Amino acid sequence: MITHIFEDLCDNCNDCVAICPSHVLDAGEGAPVIARLDQCQTCYMCELYCVSDAIYVGPDAHAAEIIDPEAIRLSGHLGRIRHDHGWDRPDAPGHLDHYRLLGPLLQEGIETAESRYQTLKTDGL
Amino acid sequence: MNDIQAHRCDVLIIGGGMAAAWAAIAAAKTGAITIMVDKGYVGTSGVTATGGPNHWWVPPDPGKRREVIERKLAAGLGLGDPEWMERVIDTTWRTLPELAPYYPFGSDGKGGRYYSGVRGAEYMRALRAYALAAGARILDHHPATQLLVNGDGAVRGARGHARLIRRDWEIQAGAVIMATGGCAFRSGLLGSHGNTGDGYLMAVEAGAELSGMEFSIQYSVSPAWASTRTLPYGAARYYDVDGEEIVQPPRGHAHFQALGAALLTGPVYADLIDAPSALPPVLHDIQPFTPPPFVRKGVDLFKERWPIKLFGEGTIRGNGGLRIRDGNCRTNVPGLFAAGDAATRELATGAISGGGAVNSAWALTSGQIAGAAAAKEALAGRRRTMEQLRSAASAAIHPVAAERPVDRKAIEADIDHHMNGYQHALWRSERQLTDSLKVLEAHWRAIRDHGRAEGLSLVSLRETAAMTATARWCTAAALSRRESRGIHVRIDAPELDAGSGARLLTGGLDMIWTRPEQQRYAEAAA
Numbered sequence: 243m244i245t246h247i248f249e250d251l252c253d254n255c256n257d258c259v260a261i262c263p264s265h266v267l268d269a270g271e272g273a274p275v276i277a278r279l280d281q282c283q284t285c286y287m288c289e290l291y292c293v294s295d296a297i298y299v300g301p302d303a304h305a306a307e308i309i310d311p312e313a314i315r316l317s318g319h320l321g322r323i324r325h326d327h328g329w330d331r332p333d334a335p336g337h338l339d340h341y342r343l344l345g346p347l348l349q350e351g352i353e354t355a356e357s358r359y360q361t362l363k364t365d366g367l
Numbered sequence: 368m369n370d371i372q373a374h375r376c377d378v379l380i381i382g383g384g385m386a387a388a389w390a391a392i393a394a395a396k397t398g399a400i401t402i403m404v405d406k407g408y409v410g411t412s413g414v415t416a417t418g419g420p421n422h423w424w425v426p427p428d429p430g431k432r433r434e435v436i437e438r439k440l441a442a443g444l445g446l447g448d449p450e451w452m453e454r455v456i457d458t459t460w461r462t463l464p465e466l467a468p469y470y471p472f473g474s475d476g477k478g479g480r481y482y483s484g485v486r487g488a489e490y491m492r493a494l495r496a497y498a499l500a501a502g503a504r505i506l507d508h509h510p511a512t513q514l515l516v517n518g519d520g521a522v523r524g525a526r527g528h529a530r531l532i533r534r535d536w537e538i539q540a541g542a543v544i545m546a547t548g549g550c551a552f553r554s555g556l557l558g559s560h561g562n563t564g565d566g567y568l569m570a571v572e573a574g575a576e577l578s579g580m581e582f583s584i585q586y587s588v589s590p591a592w593a594s595t596r597t598l599p600y601g602a603a604r605y606y607d608v609d610g611e612e613i614v615q616p617p618r619g620h621a622h623f624q625a626l627g628a629a630l631l632t633g634p635v636y637a638d639l640i641d642a643p644s645a646l647p648p649v650l651h652d653i654q655p656f657t658p659p660p661f662v663r664k665g666v667d668l669f670k671e672r673w674p675i676k677l678f679g680e681g682t683i684r685g686n687g688g689l690r691i692r693d694g695n696c697r698t699n700v701p702g703l704f705a706a707g708d709a710a711t712r713e714l715a716t717g718a719i720s721g722g723g724a725v726n727s728a729w730a731l732t733s734g735q736i737a738g739a740a741a742a743k744e745a746l747a748g749r750r751r752t753m754e755q756l757r758s759a760a761s762a763a764i765h766p767v768a769a770e771r772p773v774d775r776k777a778i779e780a781d782i783d784h785h786m787n788g789y790q791h792a793l794w795r796s797e798r799q800l801t802d803s804l805k806v807l808e809a810h811w812r813a814i815r816d817h818g819r820a821e822g823l824s825l826v827s828l829r830e831t832a833a834m835t836a837t838a839r840w841c842t843a844a845a846l847s848r849r850e851s852r853g854i855h856v857r858i859d860a861p862e863l864d865a866g867s868g869a870r871l872l873t874g875g876l877d878m879i880w881t882r883p884e885q886q887r888y889a890e891a892a893a
Contacts, residue, residue, distance in 0.1 A: 285417050340483040347646050351602035355845060
């Protein structure tokens with residue numbers, strides 16, 4: 243669930259309020275306010291759309307977390323999702339060149355599981 | 368009510384995922400005044416934005432296409448439609464590359480572009496840009512709560528609440544397209560929080576029929592603490608609480624039953640020691656949303672064992688939805704069209720799950736077809752005189768007895784239990800389905816008799832009502848189909864019954880009915 247908005251990084255653009263698909267945030271005096279945490283589905287879209295890398299979403303979708311903001315600041319998590327997407331450089335060449343591997347890698351995994359199952363079954367396990 | 372936000376348009380599209388966007392693009396291109404209203408934000412809403420849809424992708428080689436369709440028809444166990452399959456394949460092939468100005472298609476590794484699979488967030492961002500460029504108007508955070516109908520019962524608009532500015536809205540339209548997605552009963556499935564079956568409820572209130580609601584059991588594996596995309600888990604090994612490996616077929620109902628049975632007795636763990644060796648270095652590049660739930664938890668997903676959960680997918684990866692009555696994606700209610708997961712996908716995939724690829728191609732195609740057809744109908748009816756419209760909705764708006772608070776959380780917990788609970792969904796039987804239906808009926812009556820809300824609270828209460836109604840339709844249809852076919856599996860009727868090869872329709876609000884489809888639209892038209 244969304245855990246923290248770093249007010250010193252936030253530029254108060256309120257884009258996260260607008261793009262949150264489940265209406266978790268309200269515009270505030272300065273940084274947006276986490277107003278309806280129970281509606282957060284931990285989709286990380288607010289992090290993706292935050293040009294200031296000011297938002298941290300905790301990994302647990304079922305429970306709010308208590309974090310040490312300074313540790314998160316140093317963790318390398320902030321902005322990582324946006325960077326990995328190449329979100330701020332959509333026209334950069336090669337940006338989605340690995341994407342075609344999704345299907346074959348998924349298939350390879352399933353085939354591995356299938357042949358392992360056949361072996362285990364024959365072994366009578 | 369003088370502060371109501373009022374608009375008029377030719378085509379109103381309710382929903383904001385890929386089907387809705389493709390519909391808006393097609394409608395706006397004809398010159399029709401087109402408005403899209405979404406509960407969330409068009410770009411991040413729904414299960415596409417967080418996903419990575421592949422599309423059914425078959426080159427225009429007639430022999431090859433015939434072969435693919437014949438295979439798909441056989442796999443669909445009699446419920447698919449070859450003409451629709453052909454249209455879905457062809458429309459997808461021709462249309463998806465149109466996104467190139469807005470979506471940075473990557474390399475196919477052979478000097479060309481890779482079109483069939485797209486990353487969800489970029490895809491939805493591109494569809495938003497394309498819809499706007501085509502001239503559609505997008506109203507984000509405008510959940511619809513009810514359809515408006517004229518004196519003849521034809522759908523002519525909708526009402527809802529603009530949740531960021533806290534104002535009600537009303538839009539009158541020449542035609543309406545329902546593209547609100549499927550329903551996973553708030554299982555926690557990534558991206559599905561808003562997919563509460565609102566469109567099914569609104570449409571049925573206006574008189575629409577549903578089809579294939581019994582095909583509503585699918586799950587995806589994820590870490591117990593959060594639903595993610597499933598690319599890394601194909602080769603996963605599973606272990607019970609004692610560390611014993613759970614031997615199970617890697618796919619299908621038996622796979623879910625084996626994991627579900629173990630999960631009912633204690634935690635189940637997965638490891639990915641068998642994952643493809645090429646996967647770890649590129650996972651963050653292909654699916655950047657998948658590693659953070661592990662990294663931030665301090666878990667190395669490729670080296671450690673971690674607890675899993677099965678997240679229900681309901682009619683999202685299942686097939687059920689609004690019945691399509693003709694080749695233009697019309698429902699049986701005049702003025703109302705359906706597209707994407709809001710519509711039945713039996714036409715494209717029969718009794719089995721369309722998975723990602725067929726369902727995405729269906730969403731694109733049905734969006735394009737519904738958008739163009741709704742625009743044509745609306746433009747032809749533009750000179751219609753002003754009509755008196757009334758709301759088709761009643762649940763949570765006009766209680767039939769004394770107004771009383773409704774415990775939404777308790778109802779939603781029960782729905783989750785009966786629809787996503789492994790003991791119910793994976794072991795369907797007459798007795799179990801009858802018991803579930805009783806519980807769901809009581810909740811429907813509570814909402815129907817006593818529920819009343821306005822504004823933002825009405826949006827929430829209508830979501831609860833829609834999930835309750837959808838759960839009842841799924842359960843009633845599952846009870847009616849006394850056999851096992853495709854993804855509908857009954858433990859008390861494990862075989863396919865050759866005499867049950869018709870699609871199963873359902874509908875109704877206080878009294879739910881089911882009946883086999885007597886006549887398919889192609890026959891009806893002939």
